[in-house]
Amino acid sequence: MAVIKVHGHHFSTATAMVFCCLNEKQVEYEFVVVDLPTGAHKKPQYLALNPFGVVPTIQDGDLILFESRAIVRYLAKKYAGQGTDLLGSTLAEQALVDQWCEVQSQSFFSPAAAILFQTVLLPIRGGTTDEAAVAINIEKLNKVLDIYEERLSKSKYLAGDFFSLADLTHLPWTQYLVTACKKGDLISSRKHVKAWWDDISSRPAWKKVAEKMPK
Template sequence: MVLKLYVPTAFVSGGATIAMVLAEKGIPYEPIFIDLDKKETKTPEFLAMHPFGEVPVIDDDGFILYESRAICRYLAEKYADRGPALLPTGLQAKAIFEQAASVESANFSPALLKVVRESLVKTRRGLPIDQALLDEALAGLAEKLDVYEVILGKQRFTAGDEFSVVDIFHLSYAPRLAIAAGIDIMTRPERPNVTRWWNELITRPTWVKCQAEGYKVATES
């Protein structure tokens, strides 16, 4: 039974990161599109899969799993023998990986989402942007990226010198800032290490293909 991925039609957020892992691993899957406006995540059938009524969710031959970071880890481990490793081996390497994953979820992601809400979300909803709030959010994200600059000055990727799912986690919303809002905070000249890392992520062939084809990529692998 082919893996089913429940996602909204927009190629963004957790669905995009899962699709990236699927593409890196060449895992075939069937995208099941959920209409959020019609509250399809709040039906009894969907709530049986995800009690909080959110996407993404996967159904892997009857095994149901939600939360994008958990799904990415699961897929990377289950298909460890396909494509790039994406997860480290060895006690210390795993510890550094979990450290980087915690940094992304506790530092980068909350700061990023403040920028996203005041730029991308308001623009999509036709609401006016509060420039003072946006500037404050951008300053908060810049503080986090200043620390990333130090970390990435010592290693190629966020969890060490190998590309991993932690790097993929950063692709949920951040690429949309430059594309849809003209915000170039990820590639500022004062942070050359962040810029080098970020450019390597967004020009990775699988990500370029994902951006062009969305949820079609791994289904054709």
């Protein structure tokens, strides 16, 4: 069986999410580094794989697949019989996984990514952090995390009492919020969110990824 190739970068949150999924599913893969600082993701060789010029992209035999959320769903389905069950075992559980994955993409991701961009990525590129923009997105994220706190007071994980894609998709951005962005109080100030984060961030599959991410 051909080994899955992952074209990406260790600093990329989306790539980290795919790595974690592969680790949870106990799938061997080959990492092909796309040198983002030199613009390799915008060059013809990579654009032939992913016309949007972003990472990651995977190659699984003849299948070329991009968009990290689509990739992790594909991997969770293809390798349903091994590693961690990330989808849920009943229709109701699967629906809840899908629901909270949508919450991550529609409500959590945007303010978390904006905070990361303003506090870390923009200064690296020579820009100046817009503190007003940071404050606005912290306010947005606080509202989202208040809902998470209520949810997690009733279940160990977002979709229920089992770890799933709903939790996994939060890992890279929350990792950066806590470490690089120095916004760990967003998590630690909420009892149940903190317990959830302490749990999911200590999973061996994620720790293998996180140790290669910048602090």
